[in-house]
Amino acid sequence: MKKQKILIVEDEENILETLQLNLDLEGYALETAVDGEEALSKFKSFQPDLVLLDVMLPKKSGYDVCREIRTYSNVPILFLSAKGTTQDRIFGLKLGANDYLPKPFDLEELLLRIQILLAPLQEQEKETSNFKIGDFEVDFKNFKTDSRSGEVGLTKKECELLKYIVSRPNEVISRNEILDHVWGEEKYPTSRTIDNFILNFRKYFEDNPKQPKYFQSIRGVGYKFTP
Amino acid sequence: MKKQKILIVEDEENILETLQLNLDLEGYALETAVDGEEALSKFKSFQPDLVLLDVMLPKKSGYDVCREIRTYSNVPILFLSAKGTTQDRIFGLKLGANDYLPKPFDLEELLLRIQILLAPLQEQEKETSNFKIGDFEVDFKNFKTDSRSGEVGLTKKECELLKYIVSRPNEVISRNEILDHVWGEEKYPTSRTIDNFILNFRKYFEDNPKQPKYFQSIRGVGYKFTP
DNA sequence: ATTCGCGTTTAAAACTTTTAACATCCCTAG
DNA sequence: CTAGGGATGTTAAAAGTTTTAAACGCGAAT
Numbered sequence: 286m287k288k289q290k291i292l293i294v295e296d297e298e299n300i301l302e303t304l305q306l307n308l309d310l311e312g313y314a315l316e317t318a319v320d321g322e323e324a325l326s327k328f329k330s331f332q333p334d335l336v337l338l339d340v341m342l343p344k345k346s347g348y349d350v351c352r353e354i355r356t357y358s359n360v361p362i363l364f365l366s367a368k369g370t371t372q373d374r375i376f377g378l379k380l381g382a383n384d385y386l387p388k389p390f391d392l393e394e395l396l397l398r399i400q401i402l403l404a405p406l407q408e409q410e411k412e413t414s415n416f417k418i419g420d421f422e423v424d425f426k427n428f429k430t431d432s433r434s435g436e437v438g439l440t441k442k443e444c445e446l447l448k449y450i451v452s453r454p455n456e457v458i459s460r461n462e463i464l465d466h467v468w469g470e471e472k473y474p475t476s477r478t479i480d481n482f483i484l485n486f487r488k489y490f491e492d493n494p495k496q497p498k499y500f501q502s503i504r505g506v507g508y509k510f511t512p
Numbered sequence: 513m514k515k516q517k518i519l520i521v522e523d524e525e526n527i528l529e530t531l532q533l534n535l536d537l538e539g540y541a542l543e544t545a546v547d548g549e550e551a552l553s554k555f556k557s558f559q560p561d562l563v564l565l566d567v568m569l570p571k572k573s574g575y576d577v578c579r580e581i582r583t584y585s586n587v588p589i590l591f592l593s594a595k596g597t598t599q600d601r602i603f604g605l606k607l608g609a610n611d612y613l614p615k616p617f618d619l620e621e622l623l624l625r626i627q628i629l630l631a632p633l634q635e636q637e638k639e640t641s642n643f644k645i646g647d648f649e650v651d652f653k654n655f656k657t658d659s660r661s662g663e664v665g666l667t668k669k670e671c672e673l674l675k676y677i678v679s680r681p682n683e684v685i686s687r688n689e690i691l692d693h694v695w696g697e698e699k700y701p702t703s704r705t706i707d708n709f710i711l712n713f714r715k716y717f718e719d720n721p722k723q724p725k726y727f728q729s730i731r732g733v734g735y736k737f738t739p
Numbered sequence: 740a741t742t743c744g745c746g747t748t749t750a751a752a753a754c755t756t757t758t759a760a761c762a763t764c765c766c767t768a769g
Numbered sequence: 770c771t772a773g774g775g776a777t778g779t780t781a782a783a784a785g786t787t788t789t790a791a792a793c794g795c796g797a798a799t
Contacts, residue, residue, distance in 0.1 A: 359635075371618045378624040384611075391598045397605040405632050408586075428668065440787055441655065441668055478789055480745065487746095495746090502745065504797075667755055705757055707777065714778095722778090729777060731765070 286410065288314040289403050292333035294324040294350065295365070296342055300388075304337065307392055308399075321345025325353060333360065335402055340366035340377070348380055355381040361402040365390060416451060418490045418499055418512070423447065432489035442467070446482050450500075450510045459507040483508060513637065515541040516630050519560035521551040521577065522592070523569055527615075531564065534619055535626075548572025552580060560587065562629055567593035567604070575607055582608040588629040592617060643678060645717045645726055645739070650674065659716035669694070673709050677727075677737045686734040710735060 291313045295301040301317060308315055316331040318324040320343040328336065336354065340347035351362055362382045366373065369387025377385045384398050416423045421431040425448055428439045439447070446467050450458065460479055468474065483502070487494040501509045518540045522528040528544060535542055543558040545551040547570040555563065563581065567574035578589055588611075591604045596614025604612045611625050643650045648658040652675060655666045666674070673694050677685065687703040695701065710729070714721040728736045 371621060375621050375624060378628065383628050394598060394602050397602060401605065401610050474789055504744065701757055731776065
């Protein structure tokens with residue numbers, strides 16, 4: 286998993302240093318800005334995953350920065366501000382910020398809230414990351430996969446069958462189950478058809494197709510995928 | 513878009529009523545629970561999109577409820593509590609809550625924070641919801657679409673081309689652009705090939721294929737998709 | 740030993756994609 | 770206003786892929 290990038294926008298030197306120190310310790314990649322204009326330019330070049338944003342800043346207020354970022358990005362924004370009244374918070378949240386922490390803030394709480402804001406991103410990364418069989422990366426969306434003989438294209442049925450099989454790892458799946466799920470209830474090819482596809486998968490992925498590790502056959506029942 | 517479901521867990525009657533009234537006004541679907549055990553059973557039956565959770569509850573504390581929910585769900589949880597110290601907040605957030613608002617809370621701020629927590633969900637729904645052309649729903653993932661003659665299967669290329677074209681609505685796209693994007697730089701069929709696919713799309717989707725509304729051809733240039 | 744099920748190869752069947760050919764429409768030049 | 774050329778619509782068939790079936794051999798189970 287990549288380091289998550291945080292842009293810290295804060296003009297008070299002490300606070301900035303504390304934040305830098307602690308967020309670095311947490312393993313985030315950091316960039317800093319000390320005024321509103323720098324914040325926007327750093328935002329564009331750094332493309333952070335989260336912005337910690339002070340409200341009172343030289344040149345351009347945090348509110349303005351937030352408004353502008355929101356015109357082109359949904360990146361999580363967390364306001365840090367000495368202006369801590371309910372009205373201030375509401376104002377900030379209405380601008381599209383995701384959270385608003387009054388100063389002085391508790392460092393532990395800040396770290397937690399940062400984690401919370403970054404969590405959906407991490408999940409997403411997990412979901413969109415491609416599936417791996419051994420060392421081979423399968424790209425279902427684009428119908429291709431790495432294989433022992435380099436990148437090969439996958440056909441529609443190959444994709445569908447492979448998706449179904451790997452969705453049930455370590456489970457023995459009967460041929461009929463496969464036919465039902467991948468081919469649908471109407472169409473019913475010979476169940477031997479499945480064997481042909483398995484044969485292909487073994488050619489793509491198995492070191493030794495004669496002794497399959499990933500695509501094992503269970504005599505009399507069906508197949509089992511072992512990651 | 514469906515109504516979003518919120519489970520309110522709160523034993524103080526006044527607060528519960530205020531919340532109910534206002535969240536109803538905002539258009540959320542609501543369920544309520546007045547103690548920890550009811551909260552868990554309602555959670556399972558109601559399957560809410562967000563939980564508003566009081567900390568001090570009869571039978572089972574909000575903390576316990578949160579802990580248990582987190583063992584099987586990532587639903588956003590927002591604590592509401594009279595226990596408002598930093599340590600309380602940190603404790604709640606560490607349990608996996610997404611936000612923590614001390615009582616007395618400002619209603620407007622609560623509504624905003626609820627919106628923020630529900631936002632990712634809404635986005636997701638938008639993404640996974642299928643594309644529509646007229647009244648016909650296109651299911652790119654499963655290679656099929658409704659059409660004037662019922663459900664039809666889409667081929668790989670049909671999907672790719674259709675995806676590309678609808679990704680640029682109201683824009684005139686030249687044949688060469690289409691070839692570059694859908695076929696890739698290497699392979700180059702006659703540009704007339706595209707016409708054949710367009711012909712199919714019109715058969716699928718146009719009321720009157722002779723006078724296309726959705727897939728218009730722009731003489732000398734290419735095609736334009738108008739939703 | 741015989742039967743049954745799977746692995747494997749090969750080829751036929753089905754389907755998709757591309758090309759070719761002709762029809763039709765639209766613009767423009769005469 | 771009309772003829773001709775160029776572009777798109779339409780159909781059908783060719784070429785290319787994918788999917789399915791058939792056939793045979795091998796090894797395990799009964």
